[in-house]
Amino acid sequence: MTGTLLMAACYGAGGLSSLLARWSGRLALGVGHLAALVGAVAGLGVSLGVLVGDQGRTLTLPLPELFPFARLTLAVDGLSAFFLLVISLVVIAAAIYGPAYLRAHSPGAGPARQAAQVLALNVFLGCMAFVCCAGDALTFLLCWEGMTLASYVLVVAGDRDGENARAGLLYMVMTHGGTALLLVAFLALTERAGAFDFAALRAAAGGLDGMTRTTLFFLALGGFATKAGVIPLHVWLPRAHPAAPSHVSALMSGVMLKVAIYGILRFAFDLLAPVAAPLPFSWGWTVLVAGTISAVLGVLYALQQHDLKRLLAFHSVENIGIILIGVGLAMILWRREDVGGALATVALTAALLHTVNHAAFKGLLFLAAGSVLCRTHVRNMEELGGLARRMPWTAGLFLLGAVAISALPPLNGFVSEWLTFQALLGAASRFHGPAGLVIVFSAAMLALTGGLAAACFAKAFGVTFLGRARTPHAEHATEVPPSMIAGMVWLAALCVALGVAPGYLMHLLDAPTTGLLHGPGASAVVTAQGPLVLSTALTASGTDATAISMTMVAALLIALTAMAWVLRRGLRRAPPRTAPTWTCGMSPTARFDYTATAFAKPLRFVFAALYRPRRAVIRETAGTPYVFQRIHYSGEVVDLAETQIYHRVQRGITVLSRTIRLRSTGRIHGYIGFVLAALFVALLLFGVGQR
Amino acid sequence: MTGERPIELVLLEMALLVLLGPLVTGFIQKLKARLQCRQGAAIVQPYRDLAKLFRKGTVQAVTASGFFRSIPVLVLAATVAAGALVPVLRAGPPAFPLGDALMLLGLLALARFLTAIGAFDAGGAFGGMGASREMTIAPLVEPVLMMVVFSTAVAAGTTELGALSAHRGTSWILDWHAADFLGFAAMLVLLPAETGRIPVDNPDTHLELTMLHEGMLLEHSGPGLGCMVLASHTRQIVTLGLVAALFFPIVSYGAGAADLLVGAGAFAAKILVLAVFLALVESSYAKLRLFRVPQYLGIGFVCALTALALRIL
16 A cells, blocks of 8 residues: 555656756756666565455555546556556666666756656656556546657657657647547446446446447457557557657557556456356457467568668567457457357466566567667667677577567567467367367467567567678677666566476466456465466366476577587687678678668568569669669658558548538638528437337 | 476486487488488488587687687577477477476577577678578567477467377377367478478578578587587477477377386377478478568468468467
């Protein structure tokens, strides 16, 4: 209880510390981030207290009365505590990393900008934490809005060029569209309940008919999916996330999207769930299919990005998709004893585990990309290269994150994807007919996603960190200061711990899984054979369990690496000679290095139907057509959602506004006529409805 | 779960796979040579090559970073660890759970990912080209391989390879369902791709227009190259072992020394059959153009999807 207050006080103090910028911007940065760090540790304490303590306990804290019509409350149950844990873990890294990054990246920033950044950062963090702890609709919506506004400030505060402002505007428009949907969903419930707190909403939702319930769910899903960046509502994400400072990008991608996942879980399993009946089929299937599409398209578009941070932002779309596959499966299986049983718990565990895993590795990757950015001031990976020798720590940590996000053993991405696969397979063997086929197809797409992610990160790591430096920016890079490395090491340690010993952390998932599903906890299902072993049963009888041990595999890998190292040293201990790379007799330069565009080209050909690639080659010849003076090449791929949906909507709006402009003649009679006509139609519609 | 393969047996099987890996390559090379009316090198030639490589010194590219030296070590370790997951001498899950088919594919993918990264480090175009092509083919092969595994896993209720092969039991081809035939067909289509052979890749060439896997090894030398070559031998026998575990019958369930010997003989026979298949395909087909390969893999995808559909419907 005191922990929650302490957390609020820290974020508040962090916000106020922006006032220090009047004297010293540097001091404000330091104190602001320190306050955020203490706040995150307090949040960690609160969440662990709830997660480790006795099951089903909910911390509630009524806030002082601000509004005459509603009382704000905080309530921390298992689900809230889990998301608070995820937020706090990443905030700790970002708070350690932040001050040095901001100083190194923009040394010329004035105190006003630093004050704005510190204030917005702390408001953002506080709102994010309290969205998850909200005990009533009003607190939820206020914090949700605060989170959006503060992150908008952070997106546009970095560099004030036109691109950032446009990204910020798109972000504002999209997320407010989403918030509008949420508002409708919440207000429809509060109107029925006559109160704002979640308990009353839950009781009011019990009496809803199926149609209204489903409508409300889809309204909420639309709102949260916009924030989570589910395709096709993702267009703001790859623009806004790279524009923010890198540790804020890490928070936005790693954590803020997860708050939307929290909202979906809260609405589906708690607020809107029918009493003692399974969720309607349409909910789960929609989420599952949307998740699958997001996963595949997200990684495919990521593959063709050459901007390091934009590539990572597209991977967030992919990973949100993977989380939603687990969530959708849990929705389908929940309370259907004939097919589901404990499998719903497996699916939800996979989704929650991927939530924390994605927060860890995506946070790590964004921080590492930020390190590259602040030392080279270049985001385009075609202009980098050879950084591994100049920034060995950053390179090693980026590689670790890359292995984790590509779902390769023995790191954490593999664990949650393995659980998702097991849940999908189990569901496929129990559903017969087309439903089973959809699930199997989803599993195949998940496998494709993993393979493409590995290809994408081989490209990202290889082109950015290996080979020769392509520009002077990359040539003169140096390693980042220790505090930035420390922030990254914290997240890297989380990736390793969650990958090598996931069983020991599984009981932290007990409270959210039992709280939502009212069934067995995660540890009882997944770590039934002891903490070293992860196991799931595919068949309903549960006799043939599939079991793996990440710990044992990691130990085996280490032992084999040691043996291979001995072998690698060879029988003749000659010191290694160095020689230039063979480039067919020419003297090697950086232009011989394979570029990211070239690397991704075969996949661009294979998936041409989805990319619609365009390329333009202009050749300037000298006299004869056989001698080229200059060749200019440009190529781009399109985002299908953007061209097929948004551009059409945009054209529609343009046509509509042209038509309206023709009708608006500027004469007052015409306008009065329109108003009268609208009134007449409204009276006709609602008058008929009343009778 | 009561395991049937104690941990010593698992480690013994792993060592056996690593030791026999080059022999399979040598056998395929010999058979190919004979099919092409050549005498060919001895079957043990891959061992001689490895011994030579491990005695040599190392030449490293000037541009290579610190990662470059550890890449062969990690690739070899990941591939050999995948070998620990394949049942060789007898079927059944290991006494202590280690990993399932998904873990095996994951470890092989890890080895491939690291190899591709190593290819970038020397800063030559060949390495990047090889890595690009390999990482184009791999994401297309992996989902289909997983679907083949799923098509048998849905029937058996587990993805543990030992348990899968125990579920296959002693039934011969007469007991196969239509789904088994289709799954096996898909597997045969994928096998050349996964082992880096014609019609997808050509292991004998170092011509820049045709090579995939070899392109990534160009800058490795001496013991490092030895590790990479040993890893690709191991990868081949592990893949063949995966096919054997998924589709071929086991001979005996017993646990005695005689049974283990029979199991070893049966395993050798299964690998031999698949190796003959690979040699025949390599000798009778030409290499496909790179952009034809997705269509070729599409055949495998359709077979695997149909196999799964038959299992579920």
